[in-house]
Amino acid sequence: MTNYILRDENAIYYECGYSNDNALYLHLGSEAWLITDSRYTVEAKxxxxxxxxxxxxDLLKAARQLLRSRGVKRLVFDPKEWSVQAIGMLERKLPHLHLSPHPDFSHLKRMIKSEEEIALLKRAAELGREGFETFAAYLNLPGSQRSEKRLHFEMKAAMSHYGEYDLSFDPIVAINANAAKPxxxxxxxxxxxxxxxxxxxxxxxxxxxxxxxRTAFVKEGFDFGDEQKFSSPTIQKAYDLVRKAHDTAIRKARxxxxxxxxxxxxxxxxxxGGMGKYFVHSTGHGVGLDIHEMPYISARGKTIVEDGMVFTIEPGLYFPGKFGIRIEDMVVMRNGRAEIL
Structure with missing residues (x-):
């Protein structure tokens, strides 16, 4: 059984159902420990x-004591989670311990979601859609002088269901030329x-x-549905191409x-469609406890996609100084095909 140590909050949560911003998780054979300070121990227990x-x-000192008492010779860690200083402290104090770097150690374990995890991700996606609907209703109210900054604030409120949920990331709310910046x-x-x-x-x-x-044409009564009709033929052509790319990737993914x-x-x-040079990012990324997880749906993505994996499909086109378009949905692989969550 692998011996490993974790520092990332979501990696720790995945292992034991709890984490905070000052904790380590140590797994040695059949034993495991959540190491934290006195601010968190009541909640942790x-x-x-x-x-x-x-x-x-002293989290590292406690970890070293456990490692020394168990005579551990080899310990796996994810170098993306750790500072050089912290790893150095383990190595200097435990010279007989071999620290084995395994990049993305936790992400690799978490790639295939359980049915319970898929249900949670589906609910998150449904609540997220409701957040978009709330924001569209706000935009359809009479008003003036609503800047991107104000809209950004209102989208955070709508997406969080007015404080009930945390956000996955800081929202992007971009008008016209600003939308050309991904x-x-x-x-x-x-x-x-x-x-x-x-x-x-x-x-x-x-x-x-x-x-x-979602990318939308702002008019009276508009929404964030996939059917959008723009007044500009140039924008409409680009939008229809992005939508086709989005739908094709979901339909044909296996x-x-x-x-x-x-x-x-x-x-x-x-x-x-003749616009390849304006598609400047990858098609998608895994989603779970982290907003960006494996697998990566990119030109360099070597991971074999399997049933139970959840990721985004989000093609986009960006015309600097003019406009940008992106359409994104989360999908889960079920029975060999992609299903929109």
């Missing part, structure tokens, strides 16, 4: 499953009828994330494909 809770003011920051630009509006947002339901993007092959399904549609 109530929630941790399958591990003993160790209270200490990770646009809100500006003082004011929304007006006839504008293009791109919104990318998600929430957490019992710690599991949602992620959704278990057994690599992430790169699924990425290719969307990218080929864009390239055949």
């Amino acid at each position: 109530e929630q941790v499953r399958g591990a003993a809770v160790v209270e200490t003011a 990770h646009a920051l809100p500006t003082d630009v004011v929304i007006r009828e006839g504008d293009l509006l791109l919104v990318d947002a998600g929430l957490k339901y019992r710690r599991y994330c949602s992620d959704r993007t 278990s057994g494909m690599t992430g790169a092959q699924i990425d290719r399904l969307a990218r080929e549609v864009i390239e055949k």
